[in-house]
Amino acid sequence: MRALYTWGCAAAIWLVASLTASAQTLSIGMSGSEVSSLQNDLVAAGYLARTVDGDYGSTTKEAVALFQKAKGLPVTGRADDDTRAAIERAAGAGYRPGGGVVYAEGNRGSMISDMQVRLQAAGYLKGGIDGVYGEDTTNAVRAFQKAKGIPVSGVIDEMTYGALRNEDTSSVSYEGEREEEESGDRGSSLYSIGDSGSDVSSIQRKLKKMGYLDGAVDGIYGGDTASAVKAFQSDEGLSVTGMVNGDTLSRITSEYAAQSGETVLSPGDSGKKVIRLQNKLLLHGYNPGSVDGIYGEGTAEAVRQLQAEENLARTGIADGDVWDRLDSAPRFTGNYKKVFRMEATAYTPNDGDGRGMTAMGAYAGKGHAAVDPNIIPLGSEVYIEGYGYAICDDIGGAIHGNIIDVGVDNYDQAYKWGMKPKVNVYLIR
Incomplete structure (x- = not known):
């Protein structure tokens, strides 16, 4: 049984912010709560299929532009007052043909490389x-x-993404890849200022834990990140560019794993670390079947789906x-x-009766939620x-x-979440 927290302070802050916030045109390069709100509405309107991260990047720009084109608004890729109001009105009212934008110019x-491999295998790139x-x-x-009968946009939306994932890539072989492997140079920059x-954010997190990054892990590749990359490249005997190419990314990943001693879990393992894995899989949409602390076939299959x-x-x-x-959003x-x-x-997990279990017998934490079964059925x-x-x-006595x-792992996370008065909750199944 879960108790409902009333976050009066958080609600007051939200109300004041709502009344005093000045409208502004949102555009590429901006970030913050207004961008997050816009992205949430784009997701609800069926135009965005990416994580709501508060960063107005290429994907958000293209989602806005597609919406503007569909609604007869000036196509700028910038969210002015008229565009934002129209997107908010469209939230939950329909779904874009082709689905939301996944990737864009x-x-x-690496995921763009994967899409390019599939486009090349299909004979289009x-x-x-x-x-x-x-x-x-x-x-x-x-x-x-055009060839697949998908609405032509030039962006990889959900329908395009699904069609590309079905392309056979086994026959792909290209000269550039062989040359790069032989020379040890894994290609041009993947990430830069x-x-x-x-x-x-993932790169920054690793660099920070290894002692190279002094700045914040904010998901923005700025001067601090470039300096950290240069220092790492120098220590590892790589070309010092401040940009992350394939070699640098691979070395960052391997060195981080070696230094952090991240636990490798496999079928047959059990315990709290497996519970953490199972809950994180749920949080990312991969259902292990049960959260019981036992690494069985259900957990292994969920991991394979992610992989x-x-x-x-x-x-x-x-x-x-x-x-x-699993540590990313x-x-x-x-x-x-x-x-x-x-x-x-x-x-x-310590709230309610303190047993740390949900009403349906799973270990509580991230990836679980208490609801009114009359609104959303249990399971x-x-x-x-x-x-x-x-x-x-x-369930909970105050959840009506x-x-x-939503389940979190500790009180710090609970206070950080606070009370959110208007959140979109999407029923998947």
């Missing part, structure tokens, strides 16, 4: 595979969409790469049956904006109507 990273979503990739995506997002989607070897073993993905696929506008509070899977995925397997109590 301007994005970089003529340029190199460099992990940079540029004009060549946009044109290839347009051609792919000006980039932002969860991938940059497949992240283009990792499907071993079913939770190694450093798996933990790294959950990504919303945009697929849902129904959306609720709810008040959201938080609780820890349902939901996505909660600003939180992630959860199984609704708990459109209220959801």
